[in-house]
Amino acid sequence: MEGMRLSLCELKNLARELRLDVLEMTTRAKSGHPSSCFSAVEILTVLYFGGILRYHPDDPWWEERDRFILSKGHAAPLLYAVLARAGFFPRERLWTLRSLGSPLQGHPVARILPGVEATTGSLGQGLSVGLGHALAARLRNVSYRVYVLLGDGECQEGQVWEAAMAASHFRVSNLTAIVDYNKFQETGPVAREMNLEPFRAKWEAFGFYVQEVDGHNIEALLEAFAALQKVVDRPSVLIAHTVKGKGVSFVEADYTFHGRALTEEEAKKAREEILCL
Amino acid sequence: MPVGEKAGLPRGKPLRDAFGEALLRICEQYPQVVVLDGDLGNSTKAETVRKAFPERFLNLGIAESNLVGVAVGLAFCGFIPFVVSFSSFLLCNAYDQIRLGVAMSRANVKLVGSHGGITLGKDGPTQMGIEDLALVGGLPTCTILIPCDAYSMYKALEQAVTHEGPFFIRSSRYAMPRVYEEGSSWEIGKANILREGKDLTIIACGLMVACALDAWAELQKEGIEARVVDLHTLRPLDRAMIVKAARETGAIVVAEEHLLHGGVGSNVARVVAESYPCPMRFVGLEDTYTDSADADELLEAYHLTSSDIVAKCKEVLEAKNVARKGNTISSSIPRS
Missing domain, CATH: 3.40.50.970 (Thiamin diphosphate (ThDP)-binding fold, Pyr/PP domains)
Incomplete structure (x- = not known):
């Protein structure tokens, strides 16, 4: 089959499992950005397992696959956990994250691992690459869709708006940007460090169809993605309002978790909280 | 001209x-x-x-x-x-x-x-x-x-x-003279010897290839036989061609329309230093930005002409001869 479509209950369970995977990966690696992964768990769960993306894990570069590009490359552990659960590679490989010789690099490197579409980690680049894929569909006359997940702080990069302008200019309706709007960047609240608001108006001004959603509500995400697939005359963006560190109370409460893994002890507590979700 | x-x-x-x-x-x-x-x-x-x-x-x-x-x-x-x-x-x-x-x-x-x-x-x-x-x-x-x-x-x-x-x-805006005949061999990573010579080698790229050929003609009039190599590929570098030039001619001038730092010359120098060290000279831009002016005026003002290559060739030949003499003297000193 193309992709995977699980029930609502299964999706919720899987989201919990993915959080646990990310926690274990980053704790074992003693580094990484777990809180940036946690805010995007439901978004990726719905895309990969809610019947939105069409893909074949055993033919990862199938020409007509839908593309997912993780522009906020620091959420790589989540992408790897999702790809493993989707069957792109064995789950045991997750524990090699960030170790010598492993293709599970700290930030994604294109094509060294099945399902990893782009090299990202220097922020701002994914939407342009996604636009390239979207334009290729038009040139080849095939009909896949391209989804690009951006961080909120990442939208401070000028290249994001270069790409947005061009996507709108070329009227690529098969391109959807998703912003994981968790309201925090590396050094503090986005609104304090470099405000993005009025954010919706910016995307609208650039010619995008804009939809906002609670980025942790699986049903709402399913509905939103279904609605965006019906937009035929312009690119679209889903502004997903999320919580950084979602699922672990003491991580949610402290943005300084951005660039670090949890200690063994913190991870134990986090695990208990995630299991109660 | x-x-x-x-x-x-x-x-x-x-x-x-x-x-x-x-x-x-x-x-x-x-x-x-x-x-x-x-x-x-x-x-x-x-x-x-x-x-x-x-x-x-x-x-x-x-x-x-x-x-x-x-x-x-x-x-x-x-x-x-x-x-x-x-x-x-x-x-x-x-x-x-x-x-x-x-x-x-x-x-x-x-x-x-x-x-x-x-x-x-x-x-x-x-x-x-x-x-x-x-x-x-x-x-x-x-x-x-x-x-x-x-x-x-x-x-x-x-x-x-x-x-x-x-x-x-x-690519470039400059009208570069024709160097290659139709059908000439031109392959990635394989530098081409355009003129044979035994006294020294001029390694050039881009516009400097034609300048190097001009220099070859000037040097020939003075009885100096220069080899001219078109190093058209900076990566992968044709190490064998560079080593051959160092070993067979014992002196190298590199010419490029680029800053001397980090360009072709410094890459060639690394190969020479690692393989067969010999005197070298470099034609290129010193640590500077240039002015707005006519292209040929700029080439002259910033020392990127065939005459500049000729001057460096003479310098490098002198260095080669001094080095050779030095070697002769030192080898004639009896070991105690």
Whole structure:
């Protein structure tokens, strides 16, 4: 089959499992950005397992696959956990994250691992690459869709708006940007460090169809993605309002978790909280 | 006197015109080639494709970062994108996008940096690509080609299409004289000996190849036999050709239309230092930006003429002779 479509209950369970995977990966690696992964768990769960993306894990570069590009490359552990659960590679490989010789690099490197579409980690680049894929569909006359997940702080990069302008200019309706709007960047609240608001108006001004959603509500995400697939005359963006560190109370409460893994002890507590979700 | 005249080279067309024609031929031959313009197609001559194949020509506007990112996406979908802009704008504005998207991803993207060097002339130093080879040379995986005439430009494009992976090809506004006959051998990573000589070797690239041939003619009149090598590929570097020059001629002058730091000369010097150290001299831009002026005036003012190459050749020959004498003296001292 193309992709995977699980029930609502299964999706919720899987989201919990993915959080646990990310926690274990980053704790074992003693580094990484777990809180940036946690805010995007439901978004990726719905895309990969809610019947939105069409893909074949055993033919990862199938020409007509839908593309997912993780522009906020620091959420790589989540992408790897999702790809493993989707069957792109064995789950045991997750524990090699960030170790010598492993293709599970700290930030994604294109094509060294099945399902990893782009090299990202220097922020701002994914939407342009996604636009390239979207334009290729038009040139080849095939009909896949391209989804690009951006961080909120990442939208401070000028290249994001270069790409947005061009996507709108070329009227690529098969391109959807998703912003994981968790309201925090590396050094503090986005609104304090470099405000993005009025954010919706910016995307609208650039010619995008804009939809906002609670980025942790699986049903709402399913509905939103279904609605965006019906937009035929312009690119679209889903502004997903999320919580950084979602699922672990003491991580949610402290943005300084951005660039670090949890200690063994913190991870134990986090695990208990995630299991109660 | 125009470059190439002393060597009797036929006049050529501006390299960018040759590029435009070659790119069009490549598009006719290879349907998977697409051309991405940074709104300079009329200046780089990539616009030849816009007229012939409008659907395969995309102007991404004045936004180089996005330009390169889009090319990366297209490359991963099986297209062979040629990204064309001024070398300075392309490399300086989109360096990180080239680093991650092209070089690190080993994407099949062909970057063409036009207006390399100082000979774009009157538009001045803001537009000149005098650091381009150092910048692109700093990126692992990227093949770097520096054609010196219309024929080698076509060969460079053709080989960029038939070889998978990232490429940078340097183009220019200058009317470079014809160096190669149709059908000459021109292969990636294989430098060409254009003139044989035993006294020293001039290694050159781009416009400096014709200048080196002029220098060869001047030196010949004085009884100095210079070997002239066109080192058209900066990566992969033809180490064997460089070692051979060092071993067989014992003195090397490298000439390039680029800053001396990080360009062809410093790469050649590393090979010489590691293999067969010999006296070397370098013709290129010292640590400076240049002025706006006529191209030929600039070449003269910044010491990039055949006379400058000749002067360096004489210097290096003297150094070679001193070194040889030194060796003779030291070897004649009895060991205690």
